[in-house]
Amino acid sequence: MEIGSDFYRELESITLNCKKCGGTGFHRSARKGRVQCTCVAKITKALALHKANIPVRYQNFDKRKLTSAFKAANKRSLDLFKEQTDDINAQVRNGSLLWLFSKPGLAKSSLVGWVLSRALDQGAVPYYLRADRLAGLRMDAGRDSEAKATYQYIIDDVDVLAIEEIEKVYLPGHMTYPAQSFYSALADIYDTAKFLIVTSNEQPVEVLRMFPDYLGDRFTEKSVQIGFSGKSGRSSHA
Ligand SMILES: Nc1ncnc2c1ncn2[C@@H]1O[C@H](COP(=O)(O)OP(=O)(O)OP(=O)(O)O)[C@@H](O)[C@H]1O
Ligand SMILES: [Mg+2]
Ligand SMILES: [Zn+2]
16 A cells, blocks of 8 residues: 555654644553553554545545435435444445445435445445446456556455446446456456445436346345435535
């Protein structure tokens, strides 16, 4: 994993600016002696979020930040979402598939970031990427050792995989090389025990129509589909 110098300084500043330990990373307790400061756990978490490839803007989303209008309009969806993300390790064991769909700006990516961060807290290994990147990694793995290592990490080590914008690999027909690579990647993933989370702007049934039958059936069989409705959260930020 590459760590740029800016990110390194950011990590370093977590302890350096910590008021609890005065930048040492530990403090002394009469009963327990030398105790690691909570700022060290913050660094570990920040590194893990980085390794999970979660965009920074989605790393700190909290469900409590959801607007009350959104909560009111999506009560059943949010209840189902809660049920599906309560015990992450159970979802990994089940090989569950959670599919979030809505028009743009309705908090899908934010909620995905929240689940992946929660996965870390529950001891599972998360990873985030967009569908086009997954297709690219599968294509490049044959000749690029870095792509190969990342792809193998996703297949072998990742427990909770988020694939965003799954319909954006709309490709002319099933038999183009990128499309084939994408479907091969999904087949590879399907053969491992993972909690898979996908997002789309289109209805799942429309997206699945684009898939080859063998994949479409597998993905329909296991998926819990949750749609969100309402006004884009982006407009209020614009
Ligand atoms: N209901 C909401 N309450 C609070 N903030 C929201 C809500 N919906 C969206 N936002 C905020 O609006 C911005 C866009 O949301 P986000 O990127 O999660 O949407 P999205 O559903 O993934 O959109 P897209 O389909 O375009 O990928 C983010 O900053 C997010 O935190
Ligand atoms: Mg999004
Ligand atoms: Zn500290």
